[in-house]
Amino acid sequence: MFRINENFLKLQSGYLFPEIGRRVQAYAAANPEAPIIRMGIGDVTQPLPAACIAAMHEAVDELANSTTFRGYGPEQGYAFLREAIAEHDYHARKVNIQADEIFVSDGSKCDCGNILDILGAGNRIAICDPVYPVYVDTNVMAGNTGKVHDGGRYGNLVYLEMREENNFEPPLPAEPVDVIYLCYPNNPTGMVASRESLRRWVDYALEHRSLILFDAAYEAYISDPELPRSIFEIEGAERVAIEFRSFSKTAGFTGVRCAFTVVPKALDVTSSDGTTVSLHSLWHRRHTTKFNGASYPVQRGAAAIYSTEGRQQIRDLIQGYMRNAATIREGLAEAGFRCFGGVHAPYVWLKTPDGMSSWEFFDDLLSRCHVVGTPGSGFGAAGEGYFRLSAFNSHTNTVQAVERIMSAYALKS
Numbered sequence: 001m002f003r004i005n006e007n008f009l010k011l012q013s014g015y016l017f018p019e020i021g022r023r024v025q026a027y028a029a030a031n032p033e034a035p036i037i038r039m040g041i042g043d044v045t046q047p048l049p050a051a052c053i054a055a056m057h058e059a060v061d062e063l064a065n066s067t068t069f070r071g072y073g074p075e076q077g078y079a080f081l082r083e084a085i086a087e088h089d090y091h092a093r094k095v096n097i098q099a100d101e102i103f104v105s106d107g108s109k110c111d112c113g114n115i116l117d118i119l120g121a122g123n124r125i126a127i128c129d130p131v132y133p134v135y136v137d138t139n140v141m142a143g144n145t146g147k148v149h150d151g152g153r154y155g156n157l158v159y160l161e162m163r164e165e166n167n168f169e170p171p172l173p174a175e176p177v178d179v180i181y182l183c184y185p186n187n188p189t190g191m192v193a194s195r196e197s198l199r200r201w202v203d204y205a206l207e208h209r210s211l212i213l214f215d216a217a218y219e220a221y222i223s224d225p226e227l228p229r230s231i232f233e234i235e236g237a238e239r240v241a242i243e244f245r246s247f248s249k250t251a252g253f254t255g256v257r258c259a260f261t262v263v264p265k266a267l268d269v270t271s272s273d274g275t276t277v278s279l280h281s282l283w284h285r286r287h288t289t290k291f292n293g294a295s296y297p298v299q300r301g302a303a304a305i306y307s308t309e310g311r312q313q314i315r316d317l318i319q320g321y322m323r324n325a326a327t328i329r330e331g332l333a334e335a336g337f338r339c340f341g342g343v344h345a346p347y348v349w350l351k352t353p354d355g356m357s358s359w360e361f362f363d364d365l366l367s368r369c370h371v372v373g374t375p376g377s378g379f380g381a382a383g384e385g386y387f388r389l390s391a392f393n394s395h396t397n398t399v400q401a402v403e404r405i406m407s408a409y410a411l412k413s
Contacts, residue, residue: 005141005143007140007141007142007143008140008141010140010145010146010147010148010154011137011140011141012148012152016133016374016375016378016379017040017041017374019378020040020041020362020372020374020375020378021041023362023363023366024036024038024040024366024372027366027367034370035370036366036370036371036372037370037371037372037393037397037400037401037404038372038393039328039371039372039373039389039390039391039392039393039398039401040372040373040374040388040390041374041390042187042249042346042347042390042392043254043392044248044249044252044254044321044392045392045393045394046252046317046320046321046394047252048251048252048253048256048301049251049252049304049305049310049313049314049317050309050313051304051305051307051309051310051313052251052301052302052304052305052310053301054304055300055301055303055304056297056298056300056301056304058300059296059297059300059301060297062296063296063297070296072292072293073293073296073299074293075287075288075291075292075293076100076102076103076104076284076287076288076293077102077103077104077105077260077293077294077299078104078296078299078303079099080299080300080303081104081299081300081302081303082099082100082102082104082260083099084303084306085099085102085260085306086098086099086101086102087306088306088311089229089230089245090230090232093229093230093233094233095230095232095233096232096238097230097232097238097262097264098265101262101263101264101265101280102260102261102262103260103261103262103263103283103284103287104258104259104260104293104294104299104302105258105259105260105261105287105291105294106257106258106259106291106294107246107248107257107258107259108215108217108244108245108246108248108259108260108261109134109246110259111244111259111261112134112135112138112213112215112244113134113138113141114286114290115213115242115261115283116138116139116142116144117286117290118279118282118283118286119179119211121143121144123144123178123179124156124158124175124176124177124178124179125139125144125145125156125157125158125177125178125179125180125181126157126158126159126160126173126177126179126180126181127139127157127158127159127160127181127380128159128160128162128170128181128182128183128186128380129153129159129160129161129162129379129380129381129382129383130162130188130189130376130379130380130382130383130386131181131183131188131379131380132183132187132188132215132379133378133379135181135213136154136157136380139154139157140154144156144157145157151381152377152380152381153380153381158173158175158177159380159381159382160173161382162186162189162191162382163382164338164340164351167191168186168189168191168340168349169191169193169197170182172200172201172204173204176208176210177208177210178208178209178210178211179210179211179213180201180204180205180210180211180212180213181213181215182201182212182213182214182215182231183214183215183216183217184198184214184215184216184218184219185218185219185221185222185341185344185345186341186345187215187217187218187345187347188347188349188374188376188379188383188388189340189341189347189349189388190325190340190341190342190343190344190345190346190347190348190349190388191340191341191345191349192222192227192343192344192345193227193228194227194228195226195227195228195233195234198228198231198233198234198237199234201231202231202234202235202236202237202240202241203236205240205241206236206239206240209240209269210240211240211241211242211267211269211279212231212237212240212241212242213241213242213244214230214231214241214242214243214244215243215244216229216230216231216243216244216245217244217245217246217248217249217259218249218345218346219245220249220250220314220318221249221318221321221322221344221345221346222344223322223343223344224344227344230243231243232262232264238264238266238267239264239266239267239268240267241264241267242261242262242263242264242267242279242283243261243262244259244260244261244262245259245260245261245262246258246259247259247302247305249346249392250305250314250318251302251305251310251314251317252317253298253301253302256298256301257294257298258294258298258299258301258302261283263279263280263283263284264280265278265280267279267280320395321346321391321392322346322391323395324346324391324392324393324395324398325342325343325345325346325347325348325391326342327395327398327399327402328342328348328389328391328398328401328402329341329342329343329348331402331403331405331406332348332350332389332402332405332406334406335405335406335409335410336353336409336410337350337351337353337409338350338351339351342391346390346391346392347388347389347390347391348388348389348391349376349386349387349388350386350387350388350389351385351386351387352376352385352386352387353409355385356385357375357377357384357385358375358376358377358378358383358384358385358386358387359375359377361373361375361387362374362375362387365387365405368408369401369404369405369408370404371401371404371405373387373388373389373390374387374388374389374390375387376388
């Protein structure tokens with residue numbers, strides 16, 4: 001009889017976002033006239049930039065002609081895209097990342113899970129709490145954790161609590177760890193890391209020979225040029241870090257699917273027999289074996305982001321979402337909510353009112369305001385009592401949602 005991967009049986013009952021969808025669907029079915037505004041799942045809502053659309057149309061036309069048709073492309077990604085990424089995302093900020101250290105994929109969510117293929121068993125893994133659930137769940141699936149405890153946390157993971165008392169900045173581990181997940185600008189809290197904060201993490205990793213898995217999916221939302229957008233802006237990070245980036249939230253590619261992972265050639269590890277092994281070579285082998293590359297039209301669309309027109313269109317798109325974030329943050333603060341984030345990220349993290357649990361507030365907000373958000377407890381035990389609202393919507397819907405919330409929850413006298 002065949003066997004299953006029983007690590008999947010350790011997973012908690014449901015992934016956060018499908019559970020939100022289930023509850024909203026049930027409410028909508030029972031209340032078909034309710035004008036629901038969705039500010040929960042971090043999915044973009046505005047059309048793709050015109051430069052990307054034009055480039056993809058042109059690429060599709062190429063595939064319709066035998067003289068310009070393309071079949072399999074390079075698994076690592078076409079040079080025209082990798083070179084544009086290296087020039088505009090790294091060299092422009094004086095970061096020495098080369099095109100052949102960049103691996104194009106169909107999403108950073110996939111890469112965050114797939115990276116575990118090249119890491120061995122027995123690593124001590126540090127996870128921020130609250131955190132993007134994929135980091136935890138993929139480690140459960142890979143067998144890197146024990147069973148879940150009553151509090152919702154898994155054995156064999158080191159949880160770094162981000163709380164209001166520490167300004168939602170994860171503390172350095174109290175014990176040596178091997179792998180550290182960091183996400184900045186942070187999902188779900190919307191907070192951003194200073195250069196000094198990242199310096200502490202790189203120093204820790206260098207001292208303990210740890211690996212930092214750095215998710216920078218929202219780096220384009222950082223408006224202060226002095227703040228780091230990449231962990232590789234910190235000296236020494238190329239020896240201890242892998243960085244994930246996505247075009248999903250930058251250019252609206254959530255349905256198009258394109259991202260990239262940076263694995264520096266300087267990132268080495270010592271194997272059990274004492275041999276020095278390059279993680280770049282391991283990831284290259286994994287990537288080229290299990291992946292046939294993102295599609296040609298999609299990569300042409302992604303490359304158009306770096307054109308003069310594309311860069312301006314991206315700025316306009318992001319400014320629109322950040323206008324929404326400011327509307328949420330300022331309106332809810334005026335109503336008496338304690339709000340965080342929403343300055344360098346498209347998420348506002350707020351304290352639930354009147355001592356409600358995260359899911360209680362989810363249900364209350366849906367029934368009273370017809371607004372959907374994300375319960376903080378879905379991101380981890382330390383997220384209980386908090387709630388995430390997304391700025392990914394039209395400005396009209398955002399204003400209407402905030403007005404409903406301000407009317408329903410007058411927390412200030």
